[in-house]
Amino acid sequence: MSTAGAPRLSRRIGEGAFLTFCWVATGIAILALAAILWSLLSQGIAGLDLDIFTKSTPAPGSEGGLLNAILGSLMMCVVAMVGAVFIGVLAGTWLSEYARDSHYGKVVRFLNDVLLSAPSILVGLFVYTILVAPLKGFSGLAGSVALALLAAPVITRTTEDVLRLQPVALREASVALGAPVWRTILAVIWKSAQGGMLTGALLAFARISGETAPLLFTALNNQFLSLDMTKPTANLPVVIFNFALSAYDDWRRLAWAGALLIAATVLTVTVVARILAREPRRS
């Protein structure tokens, strides 16, 4: 690096190869997304009409939409995200601010990674064992618990990662001004790290919004519209799963439309949240 001036040839080749690779890598990702979205659009757009939002899931051959599934998924995801953000942000904060090098902190950090990798179907089975079987009934709330258990470790992980990156000087400055630690965390550290924390929450939401396996044994599904979360609750992923593999064209159309809807929702939430956060982007 000490040789100033024009880079040597080998360096230029290395640089060129590296830059090309970065471009190609991004190109591959965009191409994959475009291919998947194209499939979604070409198959899903046909089923996407007003009925989707105004009618419940039909039997084969009848007219219908996805209203019950959309509402059920919204209710469960919102409840799950509220719980997961609460647990995940606090746990991530604890790991970053209070337990950086403690043994217990290391154990929690490591086991959180394990929990992160838990196959969602096993989380569903666990919630079935502790909630559904003893209470003798499937419920939307049980589904929310399962989803929250999947989302919380993601949020914990990302929260800790971004909080750790905040400069020590920031904390010192706040504490030196006489602010108690909790105020420092809430008003300074969290504030400064909000972009990364938001990304974590969005990743978590993206992860749970399409999960089928944990809902199959907890929320089950519901053919009809029901806002009672103590009863089996309709949801998009299970509907998509059932309909996509069915023999009937109208069901398959709804499945693709539902999949398109989930992808569109994740996109919208991502964009809306970025605008809401209105963070000054560092470059």
Added chain:
Amino acid sequence: MYRKLIVGLAACLALSACGQKTEGKGGSTAPAGAQISGAGATFPAPLYAKWAEVQKADTGVALNYQAIGSGGGIKQIKAKTVAFGASDKPLKPDELAAEGLAQFPTVIGGVVPIVNLPGLQPSQLKLTGPVLADIFLGKVTKWNDPAIIALNAGVKLPNLPITVVHRADGSGTSFLFTSYLTAVAPQWASVGASDAVKWPTGQGGKGNDGVSGYVKQTPGAIGYVEYAFAKQNGLPHASLQNAAGQFVDPTADAFAAAASGADWSATPGFYLLLINQPGAGAWPITGATFILMHKQQADPATGKAVLGFFDRAYATGDAAASELAYVPLPATLKAQVRASWSAIVGPDGKPVYAPAAQ
């Protein structure tokens, strides 16, 4: 920031939810009082959904049936998390007795072998049970094997390797298919009959769709799917030799023929597989799907609603069944099932439901 995000999110969702709810009330889908939950076999789920939709409009009873698999249905009814379970694989009478369960069939379907043979007319291929077993055992590996040529005189069979495709997920479809192979081919005994077996060869697809997907993409592939799936999707099938020695195509009549020959009264709990039934027109891989309920109903109202639902379905649902490529039960069998319901009683020991005389 988080508060802002959550409030913002919640507001968006609540808004859209309200918007949709008010719209929904205009439609026919507003929630009504009675909700019954059932779960189990995947195979009859579209039909139960159809029956439920019709009856919801007629009687207001919302029967919510969810396809979680036959095994799941059996487990859930044992755990009493649902009002009724459903299974493609009937429980044996002693199992029923041990769990205090009643069992009855609702509708008939079957399994169809599907093939991808370039150059052949759809459904031109003829197979027998033993040859089918040899194919799925990996013993017959080429389409121009002498065993297949012998059955298909005059058909030009390609020199193409056979790719076997089976169900990867445990399924009542596999149970029927392997039960059939066990019944007609002694050499299949090494594999056995179950909803999931140790397949000697081939690839596994997830669900009927996965199997048909693999078969379509692989020239020379053979697989098996539910009759309704094959029919709705117009998949090219193979015809099979039945117990009477006839080669038959899978049609609604062929399934009905298999069901009409059976003697249901001899078996408690209607434990009967319709495999390789006698009758010149009978399709050899036929089976009914079953409902499981506790004989002792803690809440008689729920039991009454479930039985009332299926009573009505028997009476008025045959057309819907045929339309979706299921085969309705014969009338004599329906009467036998209705009579068996007197064993399902409430806490007071009285039957929870008295079917109207038909």
Added chain:
Amino acid sequence: MTAAADVPSPAAASPPRSAFGAAFDKGFEILCFAAATFLLAALGGIVVSLAIGGWPAFQAFGLNFFVSAEWDPVQEIYGAAGAVTGTLVTAALALLFALPLSFGIAIFLVELCPPVLRRPIGTAVELLAGIPSIVYGMWGLFVFAPWFAKYIQMPIMMSAQPGSLWEKITAGVPNGAGILSASIILAIMILPFIAATLRELLLSIPAQVRESAYGLGSTTFEVVRKVSIPYVRTGAIGAVMLGLGRALGETMAVTFIIGNSHGFPTSIFASGSTIASTIANEFAEATEQLHSASLIALGLVLFVITFAVLALARLLIGRQANL
């Protein structure tokens, strides 16, 4: 850094409120501690319920459960080795594909991308994470697998000399379903998780640090290699963990495209199975107690694998970081 402006006003530091603040300090710490412990308890609960559920299988097969690849629901003989191999191979291949790509994407977004495109491309990559896994499965089966079979698998299989080792490695049914296709789909699925986290990490590098390196005449490659990567290495472990975790446990997409055959995979195009796909395939229909116990035991094995893989990764990267 905007945070300097957000530091609490001096009023917050006045003695009475500070005393209250100090009292609340303990409370807040306990709250955070409780949240962390809750996660631990959840994991503990899952493991314990799996251990109880899987116990009959361990009892029936003992050590054989781990070394045998036999999986025969009719004879009721179950062994985990085939599914374990499939899980490790697919996850490792997926990471092998996804990690360099993610790094490329993250660096592209931070260093190379025209500012106008930065946000749309970043969002596009994040959107890959928002596609339901069943869509990946269906897309993999109906769109990717036929394409893969035609343009990649067939040419490779045709090019193999009969009888060569290469022919053995590339043997398989030419319909695009198998271990390699499953790994590629998995790689696409975990890519956004790794890339998004890496990007946040790269953005957190103080601008002065990178700018001074550029000022010394470094190329982008050198800045990334000598400044950025060392700076974010610890955080990058987290990104890799996120991806690896998802790859090990991913169920629905893999189930659609891996071909689902039990036993050891024999080539890169061969069908296989993973622990998660086996559970997803068979749990709903498993009626025999030993069958469902074996599936739950498989789940426990997956936890142990995850545990081991993460521990190993931590050890390796930790050692590197100390050098």
